Amino acid sequence: MEEPLYLVRNGPDGELSADPAALEVLRGIGQPVVVVAIAGPYRTGKSFLLNRLAQRRSGETTGASPINGVNEGVKGGLTGPAGPARPPDPSPGPAGFPLSHTVQAQTKGIWMWCRSHPCRANTTLVLLDTEGLGDPNKGDSRNDAWIFTLALLLSSTLVYNSTGTIDQQALETLGVVTALTDRVRVRAGDSGDAAAADFMRFFPGFVWAVRDFVLELSVDGQRVNEDEYLEHVLRLQPGSSRVVQEQNELRRCLRDFFPNRKCFVLPLPAEPEAMKHLEELEEGQLRPRFLQQADAFCRHIWDTAPVKALPGRAAAVQVAVTGSMLASLAERYVEAIGSSGVLCLESAVTALATAENTAAVAAAVAEYRQLMERELKLPTASQEELGDAHQRCERRALGLFMARVFADKEQRYQLQLMSELEAAKEEFCRRNEAASEERCRAVLQELWQDVERRLDRGEYAVPGGSRRFQEHLGELMEKYHQRPGLGVKAAAVLEKFLQGHEVLVRALCAADQQLSEHEKERVASEAVAAAAAAAKAATEEAVRAMEARQEEQRRSREEHQRQLEEQLWQQQWVMLEEQERVIEHKLREQEALLQEGFEREAEALREQIRKLQEEKEEMKKPSWIQWALDGLGIAADIILPGLTRVAVSGALRLFRRK
Known part of the structure; x- marks a missing residue:
């Protein structure tokens, strides 16, 4: 994107709407x-x-260089030890978020800018510029709250920008945070308190940028860094008055x-008069200390801001959000605001x-089909050859699916995949059989031409002709079996071919005057025996194919269970890690409360920590993993029943009769 677009428009009546053009841009981002x-x-x-x-700044000059030209320098400057002290200067040009030197708010709704x-590598930086809080021309604080909430829920890092001091x-002004429990639920039916307890699992990292900071960073006469300054401001204040309780509620929220907080303080960038046209100033006109802090802020964001991840345990593993997924989230969040006025995170993620x-x-499935088309040359020599290709292609397709699937708690979509892959395999099996039948019929037709010419010339309508016909038919069968590439239906096609010519054999025997009645019966029985041998071979061929397909389905089920088990153990690891992070945060908060003298609040937190530790112990148990694997296995027996023992035993009985 060479310039920002509206992502969320804020109508005159305060009604929010997602902009189709911006959504279309996001849907085109697969990174x-x-x-x-x-x-x-x-x-x-x-x-x-x-x-x-974004490494761009607004200006009146044109012909801004593309961002990709700047990126190479940034990569060297930020990741290499010998790089420059700060990144290259932003490129001037018309593109950029709009700035203004008037008292009128410039940004309305939420603007979006996507950059490399x-x-x-292979990651897109999405910058969201929100409408400012506290604009007196709006007159509706609820609109401020929803804009802030959308920015918070869509981001992986939220920057709060203010001026002066904290x-x-x-x-x-940041009091919109305390109203989040009224507007956001983690799960449908949660109370506000229950939602608040889970918020830290889903909320982004938080960076407070304090602009135009002119004071000295010290607390009680001691020098402090920026982060210590922020933590000092967020200490709970003693007192029981309503005002103090409200102030402490905001700090507590x-x-x-x-839990992941960072602070930057930036001095005035230029002289007050020059501030009116800040976007037009050259880098050399900005104060060095401001540039140093602004660059430290940018480096921190570039280096540490994480990829947006879908919230919570609904995901089998932490799922990286792509641009197309972000578009869906934005659309669903805005729809929820307009319809119910309450955002349910789990509902949005489920949708x-x-x-x-x-x-x-x-x-x-598309990957599986493409791989099978590339690997297979139809007809295959055997069903086992096709089954081996199926296993290789299925493993890769399943791996692709597992890397993308999330919130599939009951393996509904994995079972759907299993069913569709089995159907696709059966389609390849049918094509393989059809190709084999076509090849076999073509070979038999070619070999039969010589016999047919002899028939036309009447060579077999003479004494001894039926025996000569039998000899030529035997030679034809030998040549047929020697031909390569007949495939899985070779015996079945030959059996059908011989059955089709059984009447001809009997007719030639009956007309052969050289043969006695006894010899006619013997020659006819030889023909019957040849047909029976072909039928037996066809039955054996069918049984081998059935057993091969049973083996394919067994291996498919094992592969699905293997990859699911691997994913579930990874999920358990992620859940335990997340739970431990929450517990550690609660323990730090408990210690801070005790140091600040809030023993009652610390005691309440102790109970939360105890419950969290109990939940962690439950997560360690493998029973839920085994339950999921057993459930997949039971469902697989329905989707992949194989060829039943009845069918196999029936085929074997037919084989014995023949």
């Missing part, structure tokens, strides 16, 4: 996305910071919802999973 959203009071320079992250990530006024998992099944 994982790092989503950085910036929020904060209006007219505080949010767009300026995002333009630096400066430091990570004082009570700055915290109060910020501490609970955003997204339905579309994505269906696409994953289709992609895996």
Whole structure:
């Protein structure tokens, strides 16, 4: 994208709508996305910071160089030890988030700008610029709250931008955080308190950028760094008044919802008069300390902002969100706001999973078909040869599916894939049999031409002709078996061919005056025996094919269970790691509360920690993994029943009769 687009439009009546053009851009991005959203009071320079992250700045000159030309320098500068102290200057040009030097808010709704990530290959950086909080011309704080909520839920890193210092006024502007429990639910039916307890699992990293900072970083006479400054501001305040409780509730929410916090303080970028036209200033006109801090901020975002991941345990593993998935989330979130006024994260993820998992099944089946077309040359020499190719192609297709599927708790989509792969394999089997039959009939037709010419000349309508015909028919069968590439239906086609000429054999025997009646019976019985031998060979061929297909289905079920088990153990590891992260955060918070003198709150947190530790012990048990594997196995027996023992035993009885 050479310039930003509206992602969410904010109508005059405060109604939010996802913009189709921006959604279309996102749907065209199959790469994982790092989503950085910036929020904060209006007219505080949010767009300026995002333009630096995009390595573009607004200006009146034209012909901006493409971002890809800048990326190479950034990669060398940020990842190499001998790189420059800071990244290259942003490219001037008309593209960029709009800036203004007036008191009127410039950004409305949420703007989006997609760029190649400066430091990570095959990753897209999505920048979201939000409408400023507290614009007096809006008059509806609920609209502010929804814009902020959307930015928070769509991003993997949320930057909160404010000016001056982190004082009570700055915290109060961020008061939209305390209303999140009224607007967001993790699961349908959760209470606000239950939702709040799970928020930290799903919320993005949090960076507070304090602009135009002119004070000294010190607390109680001691020098502190930026992060320590933020933690000092977020300490709970003593007192029991309503005002103090409300202030502490906001601090508690910020501490609970955003365990990963970072702070940057940036001094004034230029002289006050020059600030009116900040976007037009050259790099040399900006203060060195501001450039140093702005570059540190950009490096931190580029290096540490994670790829957007789908929230929580619904995913089998942590699922990287692509641009197309982000488009679906944005669309569903905006729809939920308009319809119910409450966002349910699990419902949105489930709806997204339905579309994505269906696409994953289709992609895996398409991959399987493509691989089979490339590997197979029909007809195959045996059913086993086709089965081996099936196993190789199925393993790769299943791996592709497992890398994409998520929230498939009951393996519904894996079972759908199993069924569709089996159907696709059976289609290849039918094509293989048809190709074999066509090849065999063509060979027999070719070999029969000489016999047919002899018949036309009457060579067999003479004394001894029937014996000569039998000899030529035997030679034909020998030549037939020597031909390569007959495939899996060689015996069955030959049997049908001999059956078709059995009447001719009997007619030639009956007309042969050289033969006695006894000899006629013997010659006819030889023909019957040859047909019986061909039938026996055809039955053996059919039994081998049935057994081979049974073996294919057994191996398919084992491969599905193997890959599912591998995924489930990985899921358990992710769940335990996430649970441990939550427990560690709660323990740190408990220690902080005790140090701040809030023993009652610390005691309540102790009970939460105990429950979390119990949940962790339950997660360690392998029973739920075995339950999922058993369920897949039972369903597989229905989808892949194989050829039943009755069918096989029936074929064997037929074989013995023959």
